[in-house]
Amino acid sequence: MSVPILQLDNVSYTYEEARRPALDGVSLTLQAGDFVAVLGHNGSGKSTLAKCLNAILRPTAGRVLVDGMDTADPSRLLDIRRTVGMVFQNPDNQIVASVVEDDVAFAPENLGVEPREIRVRVDEALRQVGMYEFRLHAPHLLSGGQKQRIAIAGVLAMRPRCIVLDEPTAMLDPVGRREVLSAVRQLRRSSGMTVVLITHHMEECIYADRLIVMSEGRIAMDGSPRAVFSQVEALRALGLTAPETVSLLHSLRAEGWDLPLDALRVEDCAEAIAAYLRRPRGTDTDLE
Template sequence: MEDIITVDNLIFEYTDEDTGEKNRVLDNVSLNVKEGEFLAVLGHNGSGKSTLAKHFNAILLPTDGKVFVDGIDTSDESRLFDIRRRVGMVFQNPDNQMVATIVEEDVAFAPENLGVSREEIRERVDNALETVGMTAFKRHAPHMLSGGQKQRVAIAGVLAMQPEILVMDEPTAMLDPNGRAEVIQTIKKLNREMGMTVILITHYMDEAVQADRVIVVDSGHISMEGAPRDIFPQVDRLVDLGLDTPQSTYLIYMLNKLGLDFNPRVLNDKECAEELIKRLKKNC
């Protein structure tokens, strides 16, 4: 797979309006995202992870360094339209992304602004709603939907733009467990079945374990990077960075600290149960 996003020694600073001091949020960050990859970005509040995400579609521009999207320099103002068409963003609060009183009209808003023909808009809206499982609600009022349904409509609105990359900044933070499950199922479908590159910023470890790769941002740097099965067993380091670990991973970690010998690379309840059953059978 080829790189679809390249971040090269990215520095981002802002000036404090009160003191005039420069604050560095991202400090020489370098990162490559593969086409079709599902990347999870973790970090405690204020670590810089959301700031990093906003560089992927030129909401923010580097103070120094470069960000390339499909080979396009995000600081090239003449290519801003091309970047925004390639990278769709979904934010934490779906209510902030809804502009119409009918679901299908909301989904049609972005392609209308892109100048897409009426016939193609109809096709895009229908396909996007079907993809996120919201076709039955196309004539509903968005404010009458559940949180998970609203977020799926927000995703459909981005899909109607036909982006190559979907960047999601804590899209499940305001949702209940059912809503979270709906959104993550949709994300996985877009990635696994449609080949869309997905970048998910989250503080839920059970979401991050489903990604192909995880990066951990701390104080404007990438502190950890690797497959979930390599990252999450490093419990002590994650705790030092102010992060949780999947509950199953943590249980196995604690059992191993008691002197037992379980596979530390367990990531979910099923794998944890299999390890425990294996130990019970061995001792019987």
């Protein structure tokens, strides 16, 4: 098996002046091409986890390996950061330049890439997030979703192998959220890049291959979104509610309907309920 893109061995991180560690012995392995969602409440350690993934924070115990490189090794810092790109919550505070394309060019310029090659990368990154037509616009005149897509393009221009999105939709309206999420999914389909999506919206996790639930600095649950969301009681114990689709299925089951709990998308959920209602008569008698 190839070297995992991200490997965390028993990673802990305690902020200065904090009593409790924000991350408490997290071990995790991500293979190249994975699409992982990390779910958790505020203070569950999910943002700290994100910051450990490209050496913004160095773990106080344990180690993080990015494509085999230890984040504690300062000489590999640039290589680590160009391998794992990071997108943050507030798009306004990530954009450095006054023109969209100049902003996207920022990272490759820092890396000393040839001017002509930068041009190629910038155009490609902007097309990947569907913002090419806006390349000459001023970022502050764009919508939140558009700005966040610019921020994603700014990271893509580094040609990273993995992209970590730390609550990229938290400050956006529903339209912006949809724009950003569909850009992320599109990106994943077209390039097969490793994606780590950190969020507290259940619905955003549905499309991931793997869902990690964080609580109090530890990994509380880890599995496919279907498997995790089916454990409605366990989620409730962590103070999280399952997506509306699963909640509906769960309460119908409590009523005695024989439904699967893993129909996460609205279409699948409707399908499951319809299938139940259409089931051959006689197998079940409690239908009104």
